[in-house]
Amino acid sequence: MPIIKVNAIDSTNSYLRRLSVEKNMEDYTTIVAEYQTNGRGQMGTVWESEESKNLTFSVFKDVSAVYIEHPFYISIVTSLSILKALQSFNIPKLSVKWPNDILSANKKICGVLIENVIKQNNLYASIIGVGLNVNQTGFYNLPQASSLKAVTGQVFNLEEVLNSILFYLKSYFLELESGNLSVLKEEYETYLFRKNKPSTFKDAKGVVFSGFIKAISVSGNLQVLLEDNIIKEYDLKDISLLY
Known part of the structure; x- marks a missing residue:
């Protein structure tokens, strides 16, 4: 090596x-x-x-x-x-x-x-x-x-x-x-940061929203639990974690 x-x-x-x-x-x-x-x-x-x-x-x-x-x-x-x-x-x-x-x-x-x-x-x-x-x-x-x-x-x-x-x-x-x-x-x-904690995100259009990080998909997308118990997947370019 x-x-x-x-x-x-x-x-x-x-x-x-x-x-x-x-x-x-x-x-x-x-x-x-x-x-x-x-x-x-x-x-x-x-x-x-x-x-x-x-x-x-x-x-x-x-x-x-x-x-x-x-x-x-x-x-x-x-x-x-x-x-x-x-x-x-x-x-x-x-x-x-x-x-x-x-x-x-x-x-x-x-x-x-x-x-x-x-x-x-x-x-x-x-x-x-x-x-x-x-x-x-x-x-x-x-x-x-x-x-x-x-x-x-x-x-x-x-x-x-x-x-x-x-x-x-x-x-x-x-x-x-x-x-x-x-x-x-x-x-x-x-080891996911803020997993299962209420978190604030911003999407590619600049819209700020809340959700809970739950997991990742097999392709590496972030799976976020939103209102109404909907889990949505996001690619790296689609979302950023604010806090």
Whole structure:
């Protein structure tokens, strides 16, 4: 499992994707950056991180030998891997804000960006990008952001945290490759942020409404219980959780 460390690059996902086009990649090849000049998050957002204080890395995962009807299971596996690794460092009150933000209490400590590589109309590989706030404590104009140090008061060894995440990533991908889809989905759902709590959402048209997060569908859509006991499914681009 090659781990390639670089100083400053635009984005570990972009860098690893370019590498995967140029040559055959070994499974779990990981690019770790001291600093990203153009880190990317979900839905075109920017991921900002102080140099040398956090983990910004991307992992190449070959999924060509696995039939994955619903690619969201890659997101499930990634989220659970990060959660389990952070639990091993005693990070409290962990949850997943759908689809794959990792929270401690109600503060975001980790973001994930998964980009799938398609070859001949089949899912060939995934580039799994992770931005984890570790030892940074100041977050300018980001009131909902936090870090492992801010939560615990401890300084963490970045390499130890990375190795733990990669260990669990391998373990959970073995579960996926073994076909244990329902087990993975159920475990993911137990960590859903605000599950079964009254929550406020905004849809793509800007309409604000209330509901209860119940579960996810097999395709990864969020299932929300609305008035009159109606459960409706939402795609990522269709809904955002306000509080």
